[in-house]
Amino acid sequence: MTSTAAPAPTTHLSVLLASRPHGEPTPDNFTLERTAVPEPGPDEVLLRTIYLSLDPYMRGRMSDAESYDAPVPVGGVMTGGTVSEVVASNSDLVAVGDVVLALTGWQEYAVVHAKAVRRLDPTRAPLSTALGVLGMPGFTAYAGLLEIGRPQPTETVVVAAAAGPVGSAVGQIAQIKGARAVGIAGGPEKVAYVKDELGFDVALDHRSPDFVDELAAATPEGIDVYFENVGGAVFDAVLPRMNEFGRIPLCGLISQYNATRLPDGPDRSPALLSRILTRSLTVRGFIQREFVKAHYRQFQDDMAGWIADGRVRYREDVVDGLEKAPEAFLGMLRGTNFGKLVVQVGADPTNP
Amino acid sequence: MTSTAAPAPTTHLSVLLASRPHGEPTPDNFTLERTAVPEPGPDEVLLRTIYLSLDPYMRGRMSDAESYDAPVPVGGVMTGGTVSEVVASNSDLVAVGDVVLALTGWQEYAVVHAKAVRRLDPTRAPLSTALGVLGMPGFTAYAGLLEIGRPQPTETVVVAAAAGPVGSAVGQIAQIKGARAVGIAGGPEKVAYVKDELGFDVALDHRSPDFVDELAAATPEGIDVYFENVGGAVFDAVLPRMNEFGRIPLCGLISQYNATRLPDGPDRSPALLSRILTRSLTVRGFIQREFVKAHYRQFQDDMAGWIADGRVRYREDVVDGLEKAPEAFLGMLRGTNFGKLVVQVGADPTNP
Numbered sequence: 244m245t246s247t248a249a250p251a252p253t254t255h256l257s258v259l260l261a262s263r264p265h266g267e268p269t270p271d272n273f274t275l276e277r278t279a280v281p282e283p284g285p286d287e288v289l290l291r292t293i294y295l296s297l298d299p300y301m302r303g304r305m306s307d308a309e310s311y312d313a314p315v316p317v318g319g320v321m322t323g324g325t326v327s328e329v330v331a332s333n334s335d336l337v338a339v340g341d342v343v344l345a346l347t348g349w350q351e352y353a354v355v356h357a358k359a360v361r362r363l364d365p366t367r368a369p370l371s372t373a374l375g376v377l378g379m380p381g382f383t384a385y386a387g388l389l390e391i392g393r394p395q396p397t398e399t400v401v402v403a404a405a406a407g408p409v410g411s412a413v414g415q416i417a418q419i420k421g422a423r424a425v426g427i428a429g430g431p432e433k434v435a436y437v438k439d440e441l442g443f444d445v446a447l448d449h450r451s452p453d454f455v456d457e458l459a460a461a462t463p464e465g466i467d468v469y470f471e472n473v474g475g476a477v478f479d480a481v482l483p484r485m486n487e488f489g490r491i492p493l494c495g496l497i498s499q500y501n502a503t504r505l506p507d508g509p510d511r512s513p514a515l516l517s518r519i520l521t522r523s524l525t526v527r528g529f530i531q532r533e534f535v536k537a538h539y540r541q542f543q544d545d546m547a548g549w550i551a552d553g554r555v556r557y558r559e560d561v562v563d564g565l566e567k568a569p570e571a572f573l574g575m576l577r578g579t580n581f582g583k584l585v586v587q588v589g590a591d592p593t594n595p
Numbered sequence: 596m597t598s599t600a601a602p603a604p605t606t607h608l609s610v611l612l613a614s615r616p617h618g619e620p621t622p623d624n625f626t627l628e629r630t631a632v633p634e635p636g637p638d639e640v641l642l643r644t645i646y647l648s649l650d651p652y653m654r655g656r657m658s659d660a661e662s663y664d665a666p667v668p669v670g671g672v673m674t675g676g677t678v679s680e681v682v683a684s685n686s687d688l689v690a691v692g693d694v695v696l697a698l699t700g701w702q703e704y705a706v707v708h709a710k711a712v713r714r715l716d717p718t719r720a721p722l723s724t725a726l727g728v729l730g731m732p733g734f735t736a737y738a739g740l741l742e743i744g745r746p747q748p749t750e751t752v753v754v755a756a757a758a759g760p761v762g763s764a765v766g767q768i769a770q771i772k773g774a775r776a777v778g779i780a781g782g783p784e785k786v787a788y789v790k791d792e793l794g795f796d797v798a799l800d801h802r803s804p805d806f807v808d809e810l811a812a813a814t815p816e817g818i819d820v821y822f823e824n825v826g827g828a829v830f831d832a833v834l835p836r837m838n839e840f841g842r843i844p845l846c847g848l849i850s851q852y853n854a855t856r857l858p859d860g861p862d863r864s865p866a867l868l869s870r871i872l873t874r875s876l877t878v879r880g881f882i883q884r885e886f887v888k889a890h891y892r893q894f895q896d897d898m899a900g901w902i903a904d905g906r907v908r909y910r911e912d913v914v915d916g917l918e919k920a921p922e923a924f925l926g927m928l929r930g931t932n933f934g935k936l937v938v939q940v941g942a943d944p945t946n947p
Contacts, residue, residue: 311839311873520880
């Protein structure tokens with residue numbers, strides 16, 4: 244017999260992929276639909292979405308270009324990580340009232356197998372952090388920096404999108420490990436935040452006309468680790484300053500996600516390979532999930548401790564209501580958000 | 596008092612860098628000079644060159660473009676590894692008659708500090724192999740494949756220039772480690788050698804009009820390790836076939852050493868980075884010397900054993916006389932040599 248809390252509504256909202264974008268996505272690529280709330284079958288649970296995470300990788304899922312995951316089908320619910328409350332359960336694994344991490348996407352309610360969720364401890368940290376500094380973005384920073392970047396004391400670590408959820412964690416963890424952190428962000432407000440609030444050694448604005456010179460001045464000993472999540476002009480400025488045996492963990496290329504064709508020539512890929520060769524560089528693409536089994540538990544302990552003792556700070560940008568998700572997502576691709584972008588889809592029982 | 600063997604001649608030949616090449620080097624970039632044979636000072640030895648190694652990296656030393664080593668100065672002796680006989684010694688470390696590995700370049704005689712040479716055991720293997728399969732090229736293959744490529748049993752390893760000293764060792768070591776070896780070479784004679792003499796699982800001709808399709812057919816499970824020493828069109832064909840978590844040790848880019856400008860557009864570097872990201876690839880530039888301290892002794896034991904039991908075969912292309920070195924070197928850059936290119940500069944006492 245299904246165990247239930249207060250009855251769920253009979254219908255709910257979802258955001259579907261209406262069409263595949265060509266270049267920068269537009270609101271027309273999304274559609275809002277109201278459908279019946281599904282019922283859980285055996286071993287399944289009904290979840291009510293509290294928070295939905297919006298992340299750059301979702302741009303890739305909107306496209307049918309080959310990637311590391313299958314695309315969202317046209318007409319399908321947009322994918323995404325969520326913090327949800329269990330409102331009905333046909334499983335002994337999860338109880339009604341539990342708050343869980345799930346992958347139920349852009350919708351208010353969802354039915355999933357009970358094994359597909361991970362229970363959260365609501366007393367440990369604000370629930371939304373499970374999608375940010377204590378979740379996938381924080382773990383991307385942690386695993387990529389420590390397992391690939393491997394910064395040594397006194398080395399210089401550079402990270403772009405330094406005000407964002409991944410970049411902000413990268414720089415702060417680098418400093419905890421004794422390295423110098425140089426952050427790159429877009430615009431004076433974010434730059435001030437990176438320097439003054441997060442405490443990076445240096446923060447630079449990539450929109451500055453003197454950015455290349457400023458990067459040189461900020462990295463007098465060269466760059467040992469460049470944590471790459473942006474690509475484009477920032478990468479071009481960083482590459483010549485990489486030291487011998489430098490490491491480039493590469494987890495995103497947000498600057499090129501909307502490109503519809505390759506940039507004009509010349510073809511600089513031979514120059515890139517030549518630089519990798521002559522400086523003995525390591526360029527390593529990664530998706531955080533490859534490190535989950537070996538490192539996720541330690542990450543959660545470490546990060547919770549660093550947050551508790553004030554060594555890691557974070558910022559969230561919470562948008563209210565599922566219907567705002569498309570607009571918020573499009574803004575993130577243009578860099579207009581400030582902090583980890585989260586949509587509050589429903590009431591948070593721990594933060595009414 | 597200097598200990599000497601039969602007196603050295605009073606003058607000797609050297610090959611100097613006459614001018615820096617623009618694009619493909621020509622004979623005019625070299626000049627042959629006869630000068631006095633130098634005399635060793637305290638702790639120094641006078642060496643008589645027996646074999647001189649010719650290697651693609653020397654193209655880089657002819658240029659003043661920034662690289663991992665300083666360029667040869669215009670008017671300076673061309674750099675290079677040699678097998679030499681000690682003909683006079685002011686050191687207890689090395690005796691007259693010893694045969695040593697040195698870095699004395701394109702000349703018949705040279706004076707170096709006794710600590711700058713490594714004594715060879717002339718009974719272990721033909722002396723010239725100290726410049727090839729048992730020397731720098733063999734070690735480049737060994738260290739790059741095993742420390743970066745890390746092929747696992749049943750994985751597919753692809754290597755270009757597979758008839759050359761590095762590529763031939765890469766494929767054979769890959770097979771010893773249980774992997775499949777696919778070699779790429781230029782022209783039917785080299786392809787037949789790679790398949791029939793070296794025993795690679797597959798050998799392909801990159802000049803074939805159907806090369807891309809042939810590579811696909813030869814790698815039905817994709818490519819796990821691509822040992823890169825060529826660049827250009829071969830790299831372009833390989834990249835889309837790299838499997839998730841594939842590794843690309845990068846020790847050379849001979850196809851682009853003579854380029855005077857970047858290729859025409861579009862700029863494909865974003866596509867390269869995107870592929871590294873979506874497939875979680877590792878691209879790692881390296882120069883073999885970083886691995887010498889940790890792995891050279893084991894390499895020599897392993898490789899000598901593999902040669903002795905017939906599991907590693909090698910081929911040398913020995914050119915007679917120092918004055919032939921420029922022409923032989925230019926041919927190597929065009930791929931006309933077949934096997935490890937070595938110049939016999941003087942008599943080999945072990946192979947009269």
